[in-house]
Amino acid sequence: MTAQISPFIRRAVSEVVQSLLVSCWFMFLTFPIMVIKVNPLERTIDWQWMRLVWIGVAVFPLSFVWRYLMRRKEHGGAQDGEESWQKRVGDRLRTDRKISGPLLALLAVFVVAFPFMFSSYQTQIMISALMYVMLGLGLNIVVGLAGLLDLGYVAFYAVGAYSYALLNHHFGLGFWPALPLGAGLAAVFGILLGFPVLRLRGDYLAIVTLGFGEIIRLVLENWNAFSFGPSGIAGISRPWFFGADLSLGQHTVFLYFIVLILVGFTILVVNRLRNSRIGRAWIALREDEVACQAMGIDKTRTKLTAFALGATWAGFVGCVFAAKTTFINPASFTFMESAIILSIVVLGGMGSIIGVIVGAMVLILLPEYLRAFSEYRMLVFGASMVLIMVFRPQGIITGVKQHYRFGQKESAQEQGERDAASA
Amino acid sequence: MDYFLELFFGGLTRGSIYALIALGYTMVYGIIELINFAHGEIYMIGAFTALIAASALSLLGLNGPALLILAGLIAVIYSAAYGYTIEKIAYKPLRKAQRLSPLISAIGMSIFLQNYVLLAQTSDFLSFPTLVDEFAFMEPVSHIMRSSELLIVATTLVCTVLLTLFIKFSRTGKAMRATAQDKTMAMLLGININRVISVTFIIGSGLAAIGGVLISNHIGQINFYIGFIAGIKAFTAAVLGGIGSIPGAVLGGLILGWTESFATGYVSSDYEDVFAFGLLVFILIFRPAGILGRSSTDKV
Incomplete structure (x- = not known):
């Protein structure tokens, strides 16, 4: 015994x-x-x-x-079962129309009703969370799809915000015309950054993009004649809504819907991009640069489009940010911001759209709702980042790899694949 | 001329500190290819530990060089312990994960450590006690170079030489080089990889702590945020010199220090960092692997 x-x-x-x-x-x-x-x-x-x-x-x-x-993570005995269980549920949710249809409808109703159900303060928080969803999706193009580690993404965000703020301040330009302009300018800056760093790889790229982000911020901080320095620009006008005179609360609701529509637009575009010719070129470039070039993909153009398209979304969100706060200064565009956006992408699960959304919700809403812990919130925030990575290194939502199966049903899709590849 | 020399030695001092921190970055990167964002925080913790130790010891009546050495020693030991623990918690479980996961873990760790010191100590600037008096023999040149600056440059020199010798000739040093070259092969030859990585973190963190103590002694005040900027600058220095190369880290640190010093002195202090990063971009355009880095060709 x-x-x-x-x-x-x-x-x-x-x-x-x-x-x-x-x-x-x-x-x-x-x-x-x-x-x-x-x-x-x-x-x-x-x-x-x-x-x-x-x-x-x-x-x-x-x-x-x-x-x-x-021990559980290493041996993974129990986890294997759990993984397959999670996978089963995930597959079921994705493929079974009977379940996914009503769920999506419910989600849509909730999202639309959100600003009417909750207070203006909650709506504000949700607006910033949605803004970070867009930033995450934009950075996901650069980091998740094209595999270029960008630590200065916040620079494009700043470009968008300052283009709207300055155009508004000097020329009285409204939000709507400034939105595409800001995005366009951000894309131009994306290409400007892209050119010198084309030859760099991996972590060299990371530090140069980080430096680029810091340069933009420092210039904004010190070039008083241009950007009004650290005191920033105040009194930026809110978005125009058919000339209606909206109260502050109504403005928040309006802005919420603008952001919501932009997020929907972003998801649509990013999803289409990923399966497009250029999207697959990005993924190929990420996986193997040499093989990619051997297959006849123009490396320069592919990388530059990734930078430009990624920056575009940051430009959009920058404009929205300026319109939301009506005041901007360089302090909003520090390296920490880039780090948070990158964390959204990696934490949520690289390359996956749902992952980015979940990541943004976790990282932006967590500190907000941790306000109860007031001073401990950043401590808990840092610790959760470490813990999530340690126990789920692949991110909260694992990206779904595209499979092409042989079979009668898929043959049409296969045909399309081959056409696209040979085109 | 005096102004030029003052800037020259100012840049040398600054560069030496960057070099000391950059050594830790470059060693860690060389072995596990991770940008250890928490490294700047280790430097900050080193400075704080030294401040606390110096205050506590001076109550016991210690002063002068003995105080500096003892406080410095405690700071090095604690920073090394922190480096070791951080590696075990935040990086070791992620060794087989995709490349970006440990980076995010490092950023999280950096946020955690900053707030840990902020909460446990204070968010204000703390004045750092002067641990070294001005040396008498430095009197004639004191308007160009202060004694604390001489101390920084001399210590950096000694540390670099010792580190180079250690890596070149000691058994552990050889194991480190082997691990950096090919981890799997090193493992097959019976090298304990986990031990090598731990030693790397311990040495790197110790060097960062030395940098932290010396610069705090020179500047005279610290707060919980000093690690962040220093960390980014040191990483820039490591990349500038060619990441993974030890002489490269020192050279990169010095070049960065001089650039900043002269840019501040002759152009404008507002754009100091713009010059630093501008130089980095400029050099990397012409030498994508850094000044002393070997550019590797892809084998297909």
């Missing part, structure tokens, strides 16, 4: 010892920064020993959970 129990006990003891060690390690690690608080004015030191105890107590159970989840 004892022989049977003892391995179990031994294992339990070793687990406890392991957790104790981890907890001691974290107590050691956090000791100076958590416990000792220097008061520089009076040159005194506060010792906060209770914090150390809390860390020890909190880390001990967490380390069990961590090891359990890690």
Whole structure:
């Protein structure tokens, strides 16, 4: 009897010892920064020993959970079953019209009714979430499809916002004519950035795009005559709605629908793009540059279109942003913003449209609803980013690979494939 | 002439700090091809630990060089411990994942660490105690170069030489080079990859902490946000010199430091960073793999 129990006990003891060690390690690690608080004015030191105890107590159970989840992830025995279960549900939702139809209708009703059901504040939050959906989808073209790591995406966002703000300030141009102009200008900047970085690959590209983003921000911050410097531009007009004099609340609702329509438009275009000739060229370029060139794909043009088309969406959203806040300054366009947009793309699941939407909702709504934790929200935010990546490295929604099956039903599609390939 | 020399040494100091941080970036990148965005935060934690240790120790009556060395040592140990732990938590589970996942994890870690220090300590600037007095022999040239600057340049030089020797001749150094070249092959030859990666993070973090202590001692104040800008600049320096190359990181750091210093001195301090990034773009157009980086050809 004892022989049977003892391995179990031994294992339990070793687990406890392991957790104790981890907890001691974290107590050691956090000791100076958590416990000792220097008061520089009076040159005194506060010792906060209770914090150390809390860390020890909190880390001990967490380390069990961590090891359990890690083991589950590595061996994946239970997870395999779960994966297939998730996949089954996903497939069912996608393919079965009887389920997906009503679900989509329900979603559409909810989305349309949203601003009437919730407060103006909630609508504002949803507007920014939807804006980030668009930014994510735009960056997804560059990073997810074409595989070009862009850390300066916020620059195009800034270009869009400043083009509307400046055109409005100097020439009184309204939102509607400024929208395509801002997007166009952003696309031009996309190409301008694209040219010098064509030869770079991987992480060299990342740092140059990061530098480009910073340059744009710094120029906006320091070129007072052009951009009014750090004080920014105020009093940008809101979108025009058939000359009607809207109240602030009505404006929010109106803006919500503008963004909603733009998001719908974006999803439509991105979805079509992905299956188009150029979209498949992007994916091919991402997978293998050399093979891609050997197949006769023009590398320069393909990369430049990716940059330009990706930047276009940022331009759109920039205009919307300027119209939403009616005040912009360079502080809204820091590197952190680029990092958040990139996180939306990767966290949601690269290359997948639903993934980007989910990612944007998580990353934008999470800090908003974490306001209850007030000062801890960014801490929790950073930690969740790490944890989501550690436990779901492929993103929340895994991108669905396109399969082409042989068979009678698919033969028409196959034919289309071949035509497109040979064209 | 004096103005020129002042700018020259100012740039040298700045460049040395960038070089110290860039070494960590370049080593980590060389081995696991990850832009470790949390590296700047390690530098910040090093500076904070040194400040805390120095304050606590000065209550015990320590001062002078002993205080600097002891506080610096504690900072290095703690930063190395942080680097080690961060790798274990945020990067090791992602070693087989797609390339962008660890990058996002690193960004998350960077946000977490910034806010951790912000909450545990303060969001204000803290004044850093002066740990070194002006050296007497530096008196005649003190208008050109301060003693703390000399200390920074000398320490960087020593660290770089030691690191180069370590990587060139020690067993671990050889294992590191082998891992950087071909991870699978290194594993087949019996190199413990996990250990090599841990050592890389520990050394890189230690160097960043040295940089953090020295620059805080020089400038005299720190806050939780210093790591972010320094990290980006150091990464720029690493790429400029050719990422993965140790002399490249030092050279890149120095070039970046001088560019910023002279641009500030002769043109305008507002556009300092514009010059830095402009230079980066310019150099990468002509040498896409950095100054000392070897451009690799794709084997088909």
